[in-house]
Amino acid sequence: MSNYKIVISYDGTRYKGWQSQKSTDATIQGKLQDILKKTAGYPVEVIGSGRTDAGVHAKGQAANFHLKEQIDERKLLETLNHYLPEDIAVLSLEEVEERFHSRFQAKEKTYMYRLHTSKIPDVFERKYVYTYTEPLHLENMKRAAAYMTGTMDFTSFCANKHMKKSAVRSVYAIDFQVTEKEIDIIYQGNGFLQNMVRIMTGTLLEVGMGKKKPEDIPMILAAKNREAAGFTAPAQGLVLLEVKYD
């Protein structure tokens, strides 16, 4: 058995996410598995570093899969990109140790949420941003973000109300990149719960609008209740930038 790691980029607009409950849905994982099955001649499971929601994009999702034989890496990379739809691309492919597992061994993930804040639309980026053109109190958003960093129980920022596993995650940093037309929020952490980045973004937006105060964040976290946090920001503004391994 040979183990291969791939880094994948996708425009998530058309997809039900990385993985779906229903096998008939169009998913990124499904598209990759279809091509690998045809190429290898047997079913191949593609293990992602984590699921991305329907409509979420990626510039650096990571995954791995096993093949019974060793293959020409460059040739398989070309084959995958040849048969994949034009909104999915494999950026790199390399053989890795047999024990490598893209989900269990992921050490750090970086997500970016792009808020388009200008009243002038950007037609070329329209599918990759969430437009919010009312005034936002940026300094309060930054102060609220500071309360969200650290190793804490993020139950209040998790869409899954029946989580049985630990909701403790480490958020290493939340950075803001501000331009004339965008506020991009960059989240780095060891892992994120279901919808966590989108709920954090929705909550930061509510702080920016003045609906919530930065000082509300500790209470929201302590409540361990999804209802305490803000709304779930739309999927289309979110992109998974990178997954790091040791």
Add this chain to the structure above:
Amino acid sequence: MSNYKIVISYDGTRYKGWQSQKSTDATIQGKLQDILKKTAGYPVEVIGSGRTDAGVHAKGQAANFHLKEQIDERKLLETLNHYLPEDIAVLSLEEVEERFHSRFQAKEKTYMYRLHTSKIPDVFERKYVYTYTEPLHLENMKRAAAYMTGTMDFTSFCANKHMKKSAVRSVYAIDFQVTEKEIDIIYQGNGFLQNMVRIMTGTLLEVGMGKKKPEDIPMILAAKNREAAGFTAPAQGLVLLEVKYD
């Protein structure tokens, strides 16, 4: 009568170009005129700096139109962007002198043709590039481009075989921006004939492939015959960047 100048950005994918022969076609000009007619209460002609072909994009197309009354510029800009489809945006709107004419007074235009040269697709730019992943002889392309600059008769690079007006144009510069994944060719000139940038790009590509030599360009120009030049590169890789006025 008040005269207004606008700068427009559009993703040309869905459109039959800036302007079309058939009034039923979806065009950028048509979309703008529809909204202005509803807003003003009478038909308004939007005069573009020039036509862009079906599928060609713009980051800085210029146009002007007359209204019977003076209006609040900021408000009209917001109204236009509110009612325009998401693939067209008005970047700026300002009142100009009554004699200003966006076509007759355009002094310089800048177009960019984006060639995606990497075998790894860029899913987020896929609609705005033309993919050509075979090797290209860049130095020969640059030498050929040098032969295309200057004030000359560009009949061989014009799709319109029944042009009655002069085909003399000044191409000021053809620059190459090369990255790991793209060769972007930037054309600056006082004006361009129908399909001219696309035929120049197709011809440069044929030079890059070795099908034509840089030294063929003077003969191609001298032939004053469309058949002498190379193929017409696809519309989707082309974007009108800027139109300059005095």
